[in-house]
Amino acid sequence: MNEDKIQHYGDALYDAWRERRTIAPLLEQEPDITLADAYRIQLRYIERRVAAGESIVGKKIGVTSKPVQDFLGVFQPDFGQLTSGMVYQEGDTIDLGSLIQPKAEAELAFVLKEDLQGPGVTAMDVIRATDYVLPCFEIVDSRITDWKIKIQDTVADNASCGVYVLGKTKGDPRKLDITLAGMVLEKNGEIFSTGVGAAVQGSPANAVAWLANTLGELGIPFKAGEVILSGSQSALVPVVDGDELVCTVGGLGSCRVKFAGRSAA
Amino acid sequence: MSMDQTLTLTLSREDIVRLCERVEGAQTRAYAIPKLTDEYPAMTIADGYAVQLELRRRFLAAGHKQVGWKAGLTSRAKMKQMGVDVPSIGFLTDRMARPENSAISTHDLVHPRVECEVAFVTRKDLQGPGCTRQDVLDATDYVLPAVEIIDSRFSGFKFDLPSVVADNGSSARFVGGGRPRYVEDLDLPTLGVVMEKNGETVAGAAAAAVLGHPAEAIAMLVNILAELGEGLPAGSFVMSGGITEAVPVKAGDSVIARFQELGSVSMRFVE
Numbered sequence: 001m002n003e004d005k006i007q008h009y010g011d012a013l014y015d016a017w018r019e020r021r022t023i024a025p026l027l028e029q030e031p032d033i034t035l036a037d038a039y040r041i042q043l044r045y046i047e048r049r050v051a052a053g054e055s056i057v058g059k060k061i062g063v064t065s066k067p068v069q070d071f072l073g074v075f076q077p078d079f080g081q082l083t084s085g086m087v088y089q090e091g092d093t094i095d096l097g098s099l100i101q102p103k104a105e106a107e108l109a110f111v112l113k114e115d116l117q118g119p120g121v122t123a124m125d126v127i128r129a130t131d132y133v134l135p136c137f138e139i140v141d142s143r144i145t146d147w148k149i150k151i152q153d154t155v156a157d158n159a160s161c162g163v164y165v166l167g168k169t170k171g172d173p174r175k176l177d178i179t180l181a182g183m184v185l186e187k188n189g190e191i192f193s194t195g196v197g198a199a200v201q202g203s204p205a206n207a208v209a210w211l212a213n214t215l216g217e218l219g220i221p222f223k224a225g226e227v228i229l230s231g232s233q234s235a236l237v238p239v240v241d242g243d244e245l246v247c248t249v250g251g252l253g254s255c256r257v258k259f260a261g262r263s264a265a
Numbered sequence: 266m267s268m269d270q271t272l273t274l275t276l277s278r279e280d281i282v283r284l285c286e287r288v289e290g291a292q293t294r295a296y297a298i299p300k301l302t303d304e305y306p307a308m309t310i311a312d313g314y315a316v317q318l319e320l321r322r323r324f325l326a327a328g329h330k331q332v333g334w335k336a337g338l339t340s341r342a343k344m345k346q347m348g349v350d351v352p353s354i355g356f357l358t359d360r361m362a363r364p365e366n367s368a369i370s371t372h373d374l375v376h377p378r379v380e381c382e383v384a385f386v387t388r389k390d391l392q393g394p395g396c397t398r399q400d401v402l403d404a405t406d407y408v409l410p411a412v413e414i415i416d417s418r419f420s421g422f423k424f425d426l427p428s429v430v431a432d433n434g435s436s437a438r439f440v441g442g443g444r445p446r447y448v449e450d451l452d453l454p455t456l457g458v459v460m461e462k463n464g465e466t467v468a469g470a471a472a473a474a475v476l477g478h479p480a481e482a483i484a485m486l487v488n489i490l491a492e493l494g495e496g497l498p499a500g501s502f503v504m505s506g507g508i509t510e511a512v513p514v515k516a517g518d519s520v521i522a523r524f525q526e527l528g529s530v531s532m533r534f535v536e
């Protein structure tokens with residue numbers, strides 16, 4: 001795909017994000033988009049956000065569970081960029097007016113204390129380079145109408161990232177069984193779904209290693225201090241005004257978040 | 266739960282014995298039968314328990330030893346999978362126990378499935394009604410990881426609550442093992458569990474999937490026992506119900522259930 005088209009679709013996604021509206025699936029407009037094209041479109045969309053004042057603070061890993069991979073017909077995860085405008089802290093109320101068609105996912109976040117440079121990164125390197133892990137929510141959102149996404153659509157749309165919320169309880173992955181830690185997601189005081197770390201690529205550390213190696217092939221390092229959302233361990237939860245969610249990671253702790261207002265779609 | 270609406274016995278003693286023999290034959294010779302409500306559409310849950318207790322009476326008379334009970338259909342995933350909306354209980358005997366890491370024969374099973382559970386061993390008697398989660402935790406000696414091999418004797422694993430209760434809650438085999446722990450050293454609801462079959466992850470969840478807390482299922486079991494006129498004696502082994510959905514197994518399959526903080530339980534299935 002030529003650079004003009006890459007820019008065109010990246011700009012279209014940026015405009016849709018800024019104006020809180022959706023656009024038709026990119027594959028409907030352009031059936032020949034490859035995965036590599038989709039990542040170039042994502043880069044353009046994020047460059048626009050950075051040019052408007054945000055900075056890149058980390059990465060998110062998506063499509064990490066087998067059911068989602070089967071649904072999208074792919075055999076590996078995808079990734080997107082976390083920017084400074086997406087960050088919420090535990091206890092904050094998320095303004096749904098800033099989002100289009102949000103859904104929440106409970107995840108484990110990694111914060112690195114050393115750079116990780118792929119290729120050749122293993123899960124053991126990930127644990128070694130990790131400062132701490134946190135319970136967190138990613139609020140995914142799609143700039144594509146009615147979430148009618150194929151893998152190229154979601155990758156171009158920054159892996160459908162919306163905003164994210166980090167918990168306050170820091171865990172040392174050397175003291176915690178991140179593979180077998182349970183994940184309990186409660187919505188308005190009732191259990192919505194349960195899961196376990198192993199649902200993410202066998203272990204969340206495997207997902208982070210995959211990303212380090214994938215970025216390594218693109219010549220992008222993983223930097224100390226970056227936040228990595230390692231992939232969903234829960235069902236997708238639609239959220240509306242007044243909802244409160246709590247996710248609890250076994251042996252670690254909880255992250256709590258409230259929602260107010262109305263999303264665009 | 267309350268069984269008020271369904272406590273009425275509709276079956277005659279003759280019918281109960283007849284259905285018990287039908288279930289016993291299917292269990293011991295491993296064949297599928299139509300669900301009992303096909304012939305007795307008015308059958309209640311109380312009728313189901315009457316058949317189950319008759320089955321237990323016959324097993325004990327034949328020299329089997331009761332080791333405890335199991336709670337079944339205690340997670341939303343299981344209730345949805347089986348199309349029922351109330352949990353059930355069944356009795357466990359020494360003949361159903363299999364050692365950890367052993368070869369389990371499938372030739373005397375109909376269509377076995379495996380599920381991961383937290384098991385409780387009690388050190389005090391528990392008596393309903395009104396038994397609470399805290400009563401259960403106070404009476405618990407230790408918990409351990411377990412795998413239940415369920416095997417409905419009904420064609421296509423299709424049943425309703427009266428039928429599955431009569432079939433002893435689909436109980437067939439169970440394997441306890443791993444690492445025993447005191448409940449006060451654990452946060453049971455957030456314990457993660459992974460089921461692997463032949464090296465591949467086939468199910469994963471946290472123990473809160475069982476009624477919010479596995480001890481809640483044991484309390485429910487004690488309260489159902491009270492309605493049947495029984496208590497739960499100290500020293501009982503009680504399984505709290507599948508945390509994960511039930512996964513079909515056949516000869517040649519190898520299964521490992523891995524539990525956060527509780528170690529793992531493994532087994533393999535042979536002809």
